[in-house]
Amino acid sequence: MVEKKMLFTPGPVMTSEALKAVLLQPDIPHRQPVFEQYVRRIRASLLLLSGADEGYTAVVVSGSGTAANETALSSIVRRGEEVLLLSNGEFGERLRGILEVYGYPLHVLDFGWAQPYDLEGVRRALAEHAGIGWVCMVYHETSTGMRNALDGVVRAVAEAGRRLFVDAVSAIGGEPLNVGRDRIDVCTGVPNKAVAGLPGVSFVIARRSSVPPLGADLPRRNVYLNLQKHIEWADRAEQTPNTPSVQMFVALDAALQELQAETLDGRMRRHRECALIVRQGLERLGLRLLLAPDFRSNTVTAAFLPPAVRVEAFIEAMEARGYVLYPGKGPLLEQNVFQVATMGWIQPEDCRSLLGVIETTLREMGGLTGGGKGS
Numbered sequence: 001m002v003e004k005k006m007l008f009t010p011g012p013v014m015t016s017e018a019l020k021a022v023l024l025q026p027d028i029p030h031r032q033p034v035f036e037q038y039v040r041r042i043r044a045s046l047l048l049l050s051g052a053d054e055g056y057t058a059v060v061v062s063g064s065g066t067a068a069n070e071t072a073l074s075s076i077v078r079r080g081e082e083v084l085l086l087s088n089g090e091f092g093e094r095l096r097g098i099l100e101v102y103g104y105p106l107h108v109l110d111f112g113w114a115q116p117y118d119l120e121g122v123r124r125a126l127a128e129h130a131g132i133g134w135v136c137m138v139y140h141e142t143s144t145g146m147r148n149a150l151d152g153v154v155r156a157v158a159e160a161g162r163r164l165f166v167d168a169v170s171a172i173g174g175e176p177l178n179v180g181r182d183r184i185d186v187c188t189g190v191p192n193k194a195v196a197g198l199p200g201v202s203f204v205i206a207r208r209s210s211v212p213p214l215g216a217d218l219p220r221r222n223v224y225l226n227l228q229k230h231i232e233w234a235d236r237a238e239q240t241p242n243t244p245s246v247q248m249f250v251a252l253d254a255a256l257q258e259l260q261a262e263t264l265d266g267r268m269r270r271h272r273e274c275a276l277i278v279r280q281g282l283e284r285l286g287l288r289l290l291l292a293p294d295f296r297s298n299t300v301t302a303a304f305l306p307p308a309v310r311v312e313a314f315i316e317a318m319e320a321r322g323y324v325l326y327p328g329k330g331p332l333l334e335q336n337v338f339q340v341a342t343m344g345w346i347q348p349e350d351c352r353s354l355l356g357v358i359e360t361t362l363r364e365m366g367g368l369t370g371g372g373k374g375s
């Protein structure tokens, strides 16, 4: 048996014992009603969770969040249509990677890591380039913990009459999302972050009228990760085009049921409470947080370590005590930033324990000199 560690990571996250127990049941064949019932219920739950109306559909893709992003982005951009990408961190750059591989005419507004969107700049780009059909953004930029200005982008895109793709991979279950009210055309998510499920599947929620049919205007650009094919199989028979990751569908269903029982508001409240405990505790220890309060998500906190403690050594020391944290990505690593993700099956008391361990670890490593108290 693997030793239990406390995961304060932005995915995979900790899950409930009940969710893990759900997997201990007889094997399930996928071309049978027993599996189709799971698919039906998952799709309905996803539509409910995202605030979708009857104009939307949801499909599950076997593969991690990148699979959902690639399924969507490979399948919605018409031939010759231009794409505007808003990027301010690692996962904006990952979207760029997909968009470049598919060869779309691409405009990128790169605001810089941890810098907020310039909405005037977005409006200007849309006004200057009539050929832009899709705007792509990351709602919660997990690499910095920044909640990007979804409302502002929604307004700018609607005013300009374009379509919006939102990577909501680490936002769903953590941040407010209402695709129907906001007329978000396509968004993606995963179970293994704020939904508190297991990794291995991901999902796409799409406004049907925004997914063009395949044809001369929209060539089929891939085989496995094709959105039209996933929608066709789901609509026809609550099925998937290929052998799905059956057990992960079962776990996704269980995670969505747990989320519905807690309610989305309740889940977001718990995430916010946990993040607040961590933020206040780190500041009490004298650590500086990366983002100003207005930009902080409900789930990820990025903070600078004291110069005396290198982030890699700190992460290692924390792990030895049973707590898994991630170092900052990209330029944040050089700036000695670490991340605490309070998403998934995490309770306020877990956050208080974490702060105690951070304090002891920093003291031992010579990073705390005063008498600050974290918890």
Ligand SMILES: Cc1ncc(COP(=O)(O)O)c(C=O)c1O
Binding pocket: 010, 011, 064, 065, 066, 067, 091, 094, 138, 140, 141, 142, 143, 167, 168, 169, 170, 190
């Ligand atoms: C916002 C966001 N988008 C995309 C991804 C990529 O997901 P995956 O690593 O599951 O493929 C992640 C992963 O952390 C993410 O946080």
